[in-house]
Amino acid sequence: MALTGLDVFKLLPKTNCGDCGTPTCLGFAMQVASGKSSYGLCPHLSDEAKARLMAASEPPIRQVSLGSGDAKAAAGGETVLFRHEKRFVNQPPVFVDIDDTGADERDGGGATRHAGVGECEPIEALATRVASFRYERVGQAYRAEGLVLRPSTTGQARKALDLAIRLGLIPFFEANLDTLQPLQDDLGKAGALVGPVEAEAQLVGASRLDRAGCAVVLRARGLDEMSALVQASGRRGVGRLVLEFDCASHYETLFCLIQARRLALKKAMRVFGHPLLARADARLEERHGDQVALQAAGLISHYAGVLVVPLLPAEAMLALLTWRHDLYSDPERPVQVEPTLRRTGDPGRNSPLYITTNYSLTFYSVENEVQASRIPSYVLPVDTGGTSVLTAWAAGKFGAEHVAEAIQTSGAGDMLDTKVAVIPGYVATMAPALQELTGWKVLVGPQEASGIPAFARKRFLRDG
Numbered sequence: 001m002a003l004t005g006l007d008v009f010k011l012l013p014k015t016n017c018g019d020c021g022t023p024t025c026l027g028f029a030m031q032v033a034s035g036k037s038s039y040g041l042c043p044h045l046s047d048e049a050k051a052r053l054m055a056a057s058e059p060p061i062r063q064v065s066l067g068s069g070d071a072k073a074a075a076g077g078e079t080v081l082f083r084h085e086k087r088f089v090n091q092p093p094v095f096v097d098i099d100d101t102g103a104d105e106r107d108g109g110g111a112t113r114h115a116g117v118g119e120c121e122p123i124e125a126l127a128t129r130v131a132s133f134r135y136e137r138v139g140q141a142y143r144a145e146g147l148v149l150r151p152s153t154t155g156q157a158r159k160a161l162d163l164a165i166r167l168g169l170i171p172f173f174e175a176n177l178d179t180l181q182p183l184q185d186d187l188g189k190a191g192a193l194v195g196p197v198e199a200e201a202q203l204v205g206a207s208r209l210d211r212a213g214c215a216v217v218l219r220a221r222g223l224d225e226m227s228a229l230v231q232a233s234g235r236r237g238v239g240r241l242v243l244e245f246d247c248a249s250h251y252e253t254l255f256c257l258i259q260a261r262r263l264a265l266k267k268a269m270r271v272f273g274h275p276l277l278a279r280a281d282a283r284l285e286e287r288h289g290d291q292v293a294l295q296a297a298g299l300i301s302h303y304a305g306v307l308v309v310p311l312l313p314a315e316a317m318l319a320l321l322t323w324r325h326d327l328y329s330d331p332e333r334p335v336q337v338e339p340t341l342r343r344t345g346d347p348g349r350n351s352p353l354y355i356t357t358n359y360s361l362t363f364y365s366v367e368n369e370v371q372a373s374r375i376p377s378y379v380l381p382v383d384t385g386g387t388s389v390l391t392a393w394a395a396g397k398f399g400a401e402h403v404a405e406a407i408q409t410s411g412a413g414d415m416l417d418t419k420v421a422v423i424p425g426y427v428a429t430m431a432p433a434l435q436e437l438t439g440w441k442v443l444v445g446p447q448e449a450s451g452i453p454a455f456a457r458k459r460f461l462r463d464g
Contacts, residue, residue, distance in 0.1 A: 059089075060265045060273050061305070064215050064240050066093060066146070067170035067191040073145045075242065075305040076275035081265055083331060091328040092300055093145035094321070095172045095193075095308045096133075097279075098126040124163060126311060131167040133317050140335065140360075142321040146170035146193070148308055154182050165190055172217075172308075177205035188213025193306070195219065196244060200229070203236040215240040217277055221247070223259060230271040242306055244277040250295065253278060254302050261303040275305030289316035297323045335360040336386030341410040342367065345376030350418040352377050352460055354445070354452075355403055357384040357392050365449040373456035378415070382406040389424045400433035407438055425451075 063077035073093035080086045127147055135142040147169045151157035157173060157180055164171040172193040173180055180187060180194055187194065187209065195217030197206050206216045216238055220226035226243055233241060245256035257276055264272040280296035293316040296309050300323065309320070329335055339358045344367060356366045358381035370377050382403055384392035392398035403423070413419065419440040423431060425447035435442040446455050 071168045087330045088328045092307045095146040096130045097148040148172045150174050184212040200232045207236045210238045217242045219244045227271045241274040242277050257303045277306040278304035279308040289313040293320045334386030337363050339383035342379045344370045347376040352420045354379045354422045359386050359388045362388050369449045369452035373453040375456045400430045404437040
């Protein structure tokens with residue numbers, strides 16, 4: 001539950017010393033509550049008060065760090081039920097289950113057949129395919145973060161761990177915890193996810209792996225059973241928890257995910273204040289990749305903090321990762337690109353300059369169409385705070401003065417002899433003022449980015 005300024009003020013000593021950067025303790029308390037300062041800056045705060053503040057200021061859903069090095073992700077840390085209330089914090093890491101078909105579908109060489117893929121391949125080849133799920137879209141990098149692995153011996157676990165580390169993926173070991181004990185230090189350094197733990201008797205081994213740095217998955221059939229298992233974990237000192245509900249149907253799974261999130265946020269029930277793990281069902285009829293991806297998207301939308309999916313076709317994986325990114329983007333901060341001059345092709349001193357805004361979707365739409373024209377050009381995104389052309393124009397952020405300043409700041413005038421700027425067709429009325437301010441020849445381009453190739457070929461091939 002969020003702390004108010006009054007909550008913090010009650011725990012602060014009333015020294016009025018100003019050592020914490022504000023003239024009064026009340027002012028400091030308000031800054032701490034709003035996240036602009038830290039209670040650790042107060043030199044007069046007792047250890048007991050610090051401990052109480054730390055416990056009270058934790059997010060309702062605890063954050064769990066997974067992975068290490070370049071292969072790192074975080075789950076949990078959430079504070080709201082709905083994105084429009086504030087924002088969602090950590091995109092749920094996606095773990096690909098490369099061993100989801102069972103022993104009856106293995107061949108003698110350890111190959112496995114997978115949903116939506118329709119091939120038999122060795123585990124290493126499948127893991128390499130998962131590592132290749134890396135996409136660039138509107139300036140954002142999408143990828144699958146981890147692997148689900150099921151070694152039956154410590155030796156197999158060692159090889160699987162080395163494979164995951166080499167491919168830059170976070171390992172999730174669904175294995176007997178006794179099998180993993182000899183590797184606990186290495187698993188902890190790799191930030192591995194281990195489990196599932198389904199009974200209190202397994203918590204002894206889980207506590208050792210937790211102390212080594214692993215996150216532990218608890219699996220239960222319902223809310224009551226999960227509450228009891230989490231409380232038992234607390235008594236054993238297991239703190240890095242991820243909760244999984246083992247339900248008989250997709251409906252029941254959604255019910256448990258939603259209720260656990262509500263109980264953690266609205267009722268302050270700390271037993272449910274941990275990231276939730278959910279699995280897309282690989283047993284869907286005919287195991288079509290698009291059906292599995294659609295179900296997985298629904299799980300992300302209903303509070304899955306860690307997602308497990310079977311191996312999917314690349315196009316289904318891209319759709320899923322795109323949905324995850326869009327849902328977890330900050331609604332108060334539009335996705336934007338740096339407002340710096342960009343090159344398409346190999347432009348020279350007589351190339352045109354296209355003007356657009358730095359809203360990523362607008363910019364990349366323009367850039368892609370300029371590339372499609374096959375006429376080397378420059379593209380300049382003007383800093384509009386990440387808003388589209390008409391939105392920025394209406395807000396007074398994309399007028400002739402702003403564009404003229406951006407052209408001057410970018411250094412485009414020093415790079416071009418034939419100074420030709422193309423502005424979006426929706427803001428054609430700025431052309432005379434921009435031409436007067438810059439001395440450039442200003443052309444009014446098409447209203448939609450899709451019209452750029454035809455416009456460019458007609459205008460610039462003719463003009464030579």
